[in-house]
Amino acid sequence: MASTGALDTGIARKLSAALHPLLDSLNGRVVHVGRPLDVVYPATASVEYRRGTDGLPNGELAAVVFVAELCQPRWTPDAIAALAQRLAPDGRVLFAEPVAGLGPSQLAQRALDRLATRRWGYGFTRDIPAELRTAGMTVTSVERIFVDPAPTVFTFAVGDARFYERS
Numbered sequence: 001m002a003s004t005g006a007l008d009t010g011i012a013r014k015l016s017a018a019l020h021p022l023l024d025s026l027n028g029r030v031v032h033v034g035r036p037l038d039v040v041y042p043a044t045a046s047v048e049y050r051r052g053t054d055g056l057p058n059g060e061l062a063a064v065v066f067v068a069e070l071c072q073p074r075w076t077p078d079a080i081a082a083l084a085q086r087l088a089p090d091g092r093v094l095f096a097e098p099v100a101g102l103g104p105s106q107l108a109q110r111a112l113d114r115l116a117t118r119r120w121g122y123g124f125t126r127d128i129p130a131e132l133r134t135a136g137m138t139v140t141s142v143e144r145i146f147v148d149p150a151p152t153v154f155t156f157a158v159g160d161a162r163f164y165e166r167s
Contacts, residue, residue, distance in 0.1 A: 011147050011154060012037055015067065015096040018145050018158040022094050028062030034069030037096070058085045063092045070097050070128050073117075080135035084163040093137065093161045098124035099144070101155040109155075128157050137161040 016037045026045040033050055041047045045062070053064060064083060069075065083093060101109050106125075113125045129139045142159030 011156070014145050014147060015156060015158060018143055018156075019065075019067075019094065019096050022141070022158070022160050023065070026063050026092075028088065029060055030063045030065060031056065031061055032065045032067070034065075034067035037067055053083065053086055056086050059088055061087050061091050063087075063094055065094045067096045068098060070095055070131070071099075071124065071126055075131075077131055077135040080132060080137070084136065087163060091162070093132065094159070095128060095132075095161070096145075096156060096158045097126075097128040099128050099155055099157040100125045124155070129159060129161075132161045136163060138164050 012035075016039045019037065019039055023039060023041055023045075026042055028045065030041065030045045030047045031050055031053065032047055033052060036049070050056075064086070070080070080093075087093075100106055101124075109125050116124055129142050132139055139159055139161045142157050145156040145158055147154035147156070
């Protein structure tokens, strides 16, 4: 089973700083799924920390915040697309996820991916923003975060996505 512990302090600090501006505008019911981060949600958000999205009512969530969660094998584009039912009409998916790096770091990631998947429960060679698009979402913002020294094998994408058209 994948670890649900906190991320390395340096990684968590960088991800928290990058995610903070996206959290400021949250209002309503929010579910945080994945690794804990030291972030402050606005007073207008009612935040619930969970291991997954099963059992949540349809159409009520203002946002789902994923931290090192979508990179796990169970989050296929079909599983991500199913989130559309859980979100309110203007709902958002915020994410801070390990992703494929660029250049030489990508080669190192490929070599280490199996170990990372076994040890931490996630891989870091996936393109999470592309998978969100494949699931029918529009990625409205994304920032690539390198953990020092940059670039390294630890590359993260932090961003915001929405389902604008639903079937």
